Amino acid sequence: MIEHGKTSPSVSTLYKLADALEIQITSFFSPTAERRQVVYMKLSDRTHVPMLRGIWEGLGGEHFIGRVEPTIITLETGADSGHQSMLSSGHEFVFCLHGRLEYQVEEQVYPMEAGDSLLFSAHLQHRWRNVGNTVANFLIVLSNFAEGEKSTTIHLVKDIMNKHRCKEYLL
Numbered sequence: 637m638i639e640h641g642k643t644s645p646s647v648s649t650l651y652k653l654a655d656a657l658e659i660q661i662t663s664f665f666s667p668t669a670e671r672r673q674v675v676y677m678k679l680s681d682r683t684h685v686p687m688l689r690g691i692w693e694g695l696g697g698e699h700f701i702g703r704v705e706p707t708i709i710t711l712e713t714g715a716d717s718g719h720q721s722m723l724s725s726g727h728e729f730v731f732c733l734h735g736r737l738e739y740q741v742e743e744q745v746y747p748m749e750a751g752d753s754l755l756f757s758a759h760l761q762h763r764w765r766n767v768g769n770t771v772a773n774f775l776i777v778l779s780n781f782a783e784g785e786k787s788t789t790i791h792l793v794k795d796i797m798n799k800h801r802c803k804e805y806l807l
Contacts, residue, residue, distance in 0.1 A: 648718025648763075652720075672699055675700045705779075716765030717764050723761050726758050726778060726779055730774055730776055733773040733774055
């Protein structure tokens with residue numbers, strides 16, 4: 637259904653597929669970017685990745701040689717990161733720009749409104765959803781992930797599909 641444009645994948649589905657195929661999530665939408673020491677991005681140059689009821693916007697981390705990756709996520713009312721929790725190495729910083737979010741880290745739920753922030757070790761299972769009645773925007777900064785890890789795609793879900801099942805899912 638995804639392949640034929642009849643549905644858009646959730647973030648957790650995109651992460652599953654990218655990890656199983658051993659590619660970065662942005663590979664689904666753009667050519668591999670050259671990594672640079674300095675990244676200047678105009679609004680019109682951002683990487684935009686449509687997802688189920690939202691959009692992921694790269695803020696330059698996909699082009700940067702360091703181990704930091706900032707993104708902005710915009711979610712429609714009720715949209716979420718998917719059914720499965722995610723985890724990765726390093727740290728995750730979340731800053732709510734607009735709207736209301738519910739961010740769950742392990743068993744703890746953190747209600748977030750514009751101006752609220754959350755910082756946690758990304759190896760803890762986490763997920764998020766828009767619980768407000770308007771569009772929500774939030775900044776996520778992944779940092780200090782292990783050298784050589786696929787920063788954006790490192791958000792692995794709890795039960796990763798094996799490669800065989802993933803390939804069947806894509807067909």
